[in-house]
Amino acid sequence: MTAPPGTLLSVRGLWKSFGTGGGWGRPARRVAAVADVSFDVPAGKTLALVGESGSGKSTIARLVLQLLRPDAGAVSFDGLDWLGLPRAELNRQRRKVGVVFQDPASSLNPRMTVEEIVSEPLLVHRIGTASERRERVVRLLAAVGLPAAALDKRPGEFSGGQRQRIGIARALATEPRFVVLDEPVSALDVSVRAQVLNLLLDLQEGTPSRPAYLFIGHDLGVVRAVAERTAVLYLGKVVEEGPTAELFAAPRHPYTALLLASQPGRRDGASLARRRVAGEPASAAALPPGCPFHPRCPSARPECRREEPTETVEPSGRRFRCFVPEASTGNFSPSST
Template sequence: MHPRSARAARHGGGVSAILEAEGLKKHFRSGGGLFEKPTVIRAVDGVSFAVEKGETLAIVGESGCGKSTVGRMLMRLIEPTAGSVSFEGQDLVGLDAAGLRRLRGEMQMVFQDPFSSLNPRMTVADIVGEPLWLHGEGSTKARREKTLDLLQTVGLRPDHADRYPHEFSGGQRQRIGIARALASSPRLVIGDEPVSALDVSIQAQVINLLEDLKERFALTLIIIAHDLAVIRHMSDRVIVMYLGKIVEVAPTASLYAEPLHPYTRALLSAIPLPIPGVRAERRLLEGDIPSPANPPSGCRFHTRCPFAQERCRVEEPLLRGSEGRLAACHFYETLPPETAGRALGPADSPAKARRLALYKDHRRRQEIGARPDAPIETTTPRGELTP
């Protein structure tokens, strides 16, 4: 196997990887003075993964885990302390300014805040058309026509082109940001929390838009998010990060059905169930997130893990697994099996089985598109659907 293909397979990707990150680190220095050493904040501390052409890869984790820093290093908006990033075999870290500008036409980013990511002094036409001008594409008239076409593609009207960002809602501004990202006809788009600043109903619209654009323009997407419910229906594979490290990599369906790492279990248990009277069993983590300036020894999650043992405190676990599933846990094979999002009633309540059956019945109706009042498979007293 070619060394590049071997690296992609080791990091959870396939042989058709479009982007590969190897050993990425980003350490920030804070404070320090005449008699005091600066503090080193290990925002990202050795991250490796590969992204296959045409897939949607989600990078998730709670605030401060380093996921947004990874996204910015992939674009070289910030320089990595160590490690490498390659786009179709070309090293990004070693590129000069001219080479990086040429390559950025192939890689674009949609930023988290639709209010601060757009220049308030520029019209929408200037904002969306600026990448075309920077890369010297076409005449002024041709750039104008493509700008208007891009606005219509993302659901805006041509007369919006001569307005300013403050005249739009948050969802419309994010659509403008997406149009700007598509202007240079990229093959890879990175979305850094692209819907977190939007209302729930608008989030659904933007997510649907991204999925439609992916199919239309044959894009590869990297979506950075902290809300696992957002990426469940739009990602093919998920990377879970904790305190600057990757703790789990898995196909989306497998991750949500049976998470391997205890941290992933806790994240998934926090997703609310959209059914009145039914709640999910929460896996509450004790203690605060350790500081990236002074991460724990061994497994970084052991200070909050309910299954931690002595080995976890002294030995850092490797990211290992098979069949596209990787987990950084010494004991994930022997942990008690668990189904994520398990629906429960009150503790030790006789209604527990009935509530579980109600939840499964609801999910089954969603899967087959049945009406709420339509008869489908019945349930057994134990709460399991019959074939």
């Protein structure tokens, strides 16, 4: 798998396992939270990582941000070997990367003023003079829809949606080329969610650095609104990846199909039938042999229980790991064609 031209971030064969259990007479074990994950994020575009709890999506974010070291794999960013950079160079390069977390209440220091919060990355990277920094903060606040009067206030004085705007302003302060958005709207009210999603779309278009987004989420509706491409994760593996619209209109992996059928409000017969067979997900600590999805899969065959499917890549660039893929014509979901 070679990265197509225009790729900003390229992840290949990423692995990360954690130790678990042990003590109290139980043997310690290694659990693979991320297993052989590969994807590309094109410059200025958005890739969504979608999955349920335990899928490894947040671990991938932390690996890409170098908040964790992977056990194996390669990450190239802007043509650099991102994992092999010497410490000083990595710190210099970090200004090209921003991050927005799910819960602005816990990711913003409550004792700092908005100006201190948003200008902190500028100080760390020694960007601008004091007055230039202040000017940039005012500009950033305006870009995220906050008045200059917010400068001297603290996070506690703002609503959840406004706090997330502050977090976005901070993430964009160094004019990054790449921003990790880890469930950025999941903690927000429905009516505020659309505002913040629109803001993220506008900023991608309107910020001079045209940041690419790695959007981590679980809400397929949200993902459909923001991401050109989507990778679906199940128990640490990318089970399907492709253009968002195609993937949702005609999923090839049965897990993607189950996610779509489970959307609340989907009451058509095919969706209800698919939901009925799906039990609880296995845990990454007790992976079944073969395909990790086979115990919940309506199309599972004997080989799925023995052998793990390798990746199939279609000419269109869609890829999936499944011996028995869904029909490619999209007969599953007539409503979304």
